[in-house]
Amino acid sequence: MSVDLKIIEAKQIAPPKTSTNAWEWAKKNLFNSWLNTILTFIASAVLFQIIYAVFGWVLTEAQWDVITENYKLFMVGQYPVAQLWRMWAALTTLTLMFGLSAGRFKGTMLRLSGILLIVYLIHLGAPFTSGSTKIWLATQISILALGYLIGHYFVRAKRFTLIGWALSIPLILFFIQGFGILPAIRTNVWNGLMLTLLIAVFAILVSFPIGILLALGRTSHLPVIKYFCIAYIELIRGIPLITIFFMAQVLLPLFLPTGLTIDNVIRVMLGATLFTSAYMAENVRGGLQSIPNGQYEAAKAIGLNPVQTTFFIILPQALRAIIPTIVGQSIAMFKDTSLVAIVGLVDLLGIAQSVKSNPEFLGRHMEVYVFVAFVYWVIAYSMSYSSRRIEKSLGIGER
Amino acid sequence: MAQTQRSIEVGPVTKTDKMIIKCEGINKWYGDMHVLKDVNLSINKGEVLVILGPSGSGKSTFIRTINGLEPIQQGHIEIDGVSLTHDLKDIEAIRKETGMVFQQFNLFPHMTILKNIMLGPIWVKKKPKAEAEKLARELLDRVGIPEQADKYPGQLSGGQQQRVAIARALAMQPEIMLFDEPTSALDPEMIKEVLDVMKELARSGMTMLCVTHEMGFAREVADRIVLFDGGEIVETGTPEQLFDHPQHERTKLFLSQIL
Ligand SMILES: Nc1ncnc2c1ncn2[C@@H]1O[C@H](COP(=O)(O)OP(=O)(O)O)[C@@H](O)[C@H]1O
Ligand SMILES: [Mg+2]
Numbered sequence: 001m002s003v004d005l006k007i008i009e010a011k012q013i014a015p016p017k018t019s020t021n022a023w024e025w026a027k028k029n030l031f032n033s034w035l036n037t038i039l040t041f042i043a044s045a046v047l048f049q050i051i052y053a054v055f056g057w058v059l060t061e062a063q064w065d066v067i068t069e070n071y072k073l074f075m076v077g078q079y080p081v082a083q084l085w086r087m088w089a090a091l092t093t094l095t096l097m098f099g100l101s102a103g104r105f106k107g108t109m110l111r112l113s114g115i116l117l118i119v120y121l122i123h124l125g126a127p128f129t130s131g132s133t134k135i136w137l138a139t140q141i142s143i144l145a146l147g148y149l150i151g152h153y154f155v156r157a158k159r160f161t162l163i164g165w166a167l168s169i170p171l172i173l174f175f176i177q178g179f180g181i182l183p184a185i186r187t188n189v190w191n192g193l194m195l196t197l198l199i200a201v202f203a204i205l206v207s208f209p210i211g212i213l214l215a216l217g218r219t220s221h222l223p224v225i226k227y228f229c230i231a232y233i234e235l236i237r238g239i240p241l242i243t244i245f246f247m248a249q250v251l252l253p254l255f256l257p258t259g260l261t262i263d264n265v266i267r268v269m270l271g272a273t274l275f276t277s278a279y280m281a282e283n284v285r286g287g288l289q290s291i292p293n294g295q296y297e298a299a300k301a302i303g304l305n306p307v308q309t310t311f312f313i314i315l316p317q318a319l320r321a322i323i324p325t326i327v328g329q330s331i332a333m334f335k336d337t338s339l340v341a342i343v344g345l346v347d348l349l350g351i352a353q354s355v356k357s358n359p360e361f362l363g364r365h366m367e368v369y370v371f372v373a374f375v376y377w378v379i380a381y382s383m384s385y386s387s388r389r390i391e392k393s394l395g396i397g398e399r
Numbered sequence: 400m401a402q403t404q405r406s407i408e409v410g411p412v413t414k415t416d417k418m419i420i421k422c423e424g425i426n427k428w429y430g431d432m433h434v435l436k437d438v439n440l441s442i443n444k445g446e447v448l449v450i451l452g453p454s455g456s457g458k459s460t461f462i463r464t465i466n467g468l469e470p471i472q473q474g475h476i477e478i479d480g481v482s483l484t485h486d487l488k489d490i491e492a493i494r495k496e497t498g499m500v501f502q503q504f505n506l507f508p509h510m511t512i513l514k515n516i517m518l519g520p521i522w523v524k525k526k527p528k529a530e531a532e533k534l535a536r537e538l539l540d541r542v543g544i545p546e547q548a549d550k551y552p553g554q555l556s557g558g559q560q561q562r563v564a565i566a567r568a569l570a571m572q573p574e575i576m577l578f579d580e581p582t583s584a585l586d587p588e589m590i591k592e593v594l595d596v597m598k599e600l601a602r603s604g605m606t607m608l609c610v611t612h613e614m615g616f617a618r619e620v621a622d623r624i625v626l627f628d629g630g631e632i633v634e635t636g637t638p639e640q641l642f643d644h645p646q647h648e649r650t651k652l653f654l655s656q657i658l
Contacts (some may be wrong), residue, residue, distance in 0.1 A: 297468055298505035298564075302519035302571055303494040312518065316509050 058370075066364040067371045068128035070355050074371070077191020077346055086182065087194065088136045090175040093168050095140045097161075099147020104154075104161045108389040115382050117144060169205075187265040191346040193375065195265070199347070200334040203272035207333075208326075210273070211280025212319075216310065218285060229281070236278035241336055244271045245343045268340050276333050283325045287318030320394055327387035331380045348372055417444040419574060419606055420465065425474035427460060434460050435471070436631040444574070447607045449617040451641075452627030453653060458610040461627065462577050465608070466497045479574055495523065498568025502580040504560045506552035506567070512539070513548045516567045524571065531570075538566040542596050558589030562596055569600075576600065578609040614658065618642060626650050 030040045067074070076087050095116065102113035123129055124137040151161060176198070178184050190198065217229035236244070248271035252262065262270075291314050299309040319326075341350040352372045356365040420442040427435040434457045442448055450458050463469040464476060467483055467490040476483040478493045507515050516535035520526040526534070539545045542562040544555075552560055561581055568576060578597065582590040594616050601607055601620045611617065617624055618638045626634045626641065626649070634647045645651045 292505075294501060294503050294505035295507065298499075298501065298507070300468060301466060301494065301497075301499035301501075302567065303491060303523040304519070305491065308522050312522070313507055317507075320509065 103151020214281035215284035
């Protein structure tokens, strides 16, 4: 009571005015000592030189027609033009889901959809995209907006959205692969960015539940399960990814009954998944170890069984704690897909290799690599950006 | 050791005659360390038992054996006619009968207050969601914080969190409530609000086992007090007997240190 009174009686003093003046800020942060002033000048000179050189090259010297002429190759490789509508249909499915989620969940999904919108708009405005491409792009933008409106105004759209994501994956695979209904497309023409994304998304999505099971198995009281999980994790973590890809190419067929062959792309996907699972498992284990014993005891005390305790109490907290690690792992996997070129698949980097050795575009490797690096960066950065956003928005539930 | 008082049925004041907890000859070791030494104790339905004793004397270990959080190596525990064995079925049956409140609250930080309380009724008692929510809101009312239902534990004060923890335990509609130093992690100004809830609970006829250092609470509410030291029960009696006429030297020493 007396504390309250004191607060009321205390004289209200406004906080000291913090200046937002640019010159004052610079004086305080950049020129506050001789050493700092010198460092500021040196750093600006170096920075200016770099920016000047890069922009000078990008805007004047570089000849970007090597990219624009081969744009379709970079994106979907040699996927037959007559069947291209299927790629667009797959993309439309994805766009719709992003729109829906943006409208329903806002926050991170809204920002990711924003990035998607910018990418579409840039391509729509670019002089090199064809008329039919522009129509498809305009469709994407409308679908994105439509999805947003549905997500925003439908009351029960939350469950709807989650089911939608679950259904969209087989639908997208159906468009790309055909499942015997649409004409089959041989996987050796699944190339470019599409292949990169397919392998990465498959490996990340599938390795996630496997990683969780392995991590839980590692803490199991049943010795058979426990030691199997430990052996798997430690074995895989001791082998380079590239070796796993080679083994998937060479060894896997030996174990399969004769007559049964697994497609090259599928083999690589499985290899990447098995590899990432081991790392996911270790990440999840780290999360599990961060949960205080009191949580297990409280769950037991209210009578939850071990399965309920794991799924309602322990895993949600453990996974929350390791979101940055999971996203880091996913980014690493996404970039590591570039290794598939070595076992004969033509991903984004593989296309880059073949484009730069095309005699028509001799000597343009710089442009090609800068472009490829930029594409990798945009996607990887979007991932790490959303991870930071999710962490922040989940902060409210922390202890 | 041989002279240690055995305390089966020593309790002088009982609310009803129906025995609800029976502990016989309980022994427990952590490695080579003998932490519970031949503990015998029976508690009748509706009785409020306060457990006192110096730190490290085995109070927490004992109270946690009752709902099977700590396994025992020797002895027999029976809760409301069900023997506590290694059989998971029995352990689960006993946990449905007993609620527990911890020193560190142990609320689930990723769930709202309401969800924390509804979890047990929905998944263990298989109650319909609406019914579980109604119960949860009633309990929040009872512990005096109905307005916090949709917040997360991290947004509440320690005293409020502990009251939620009590509500969460009560949501299982237990026969017995176990409290392990429920106010020891609280700032002094919040202790009273939690003790008030516990007093109300005691008056309502709940069977309670409380490990606590709150002597005022013990004197006012307890039907019976037991004093633990070195893993064994040193003395048992009503608050008057134990505080005003302690029989045992170790009881006198403990009281002189704490009062
Ligand atoms: N998990 C454990 N492993 C080993 N020793 C323990 C463990 N828990 C408690 N102890 C020991 O058992 C004894 C009794 O502990 P405890 O029941 O927590 O005492 P109290 O609650 O009375 O302070 C102490 O000596 C303590 O160090
Ligand atoms: Mg203790």
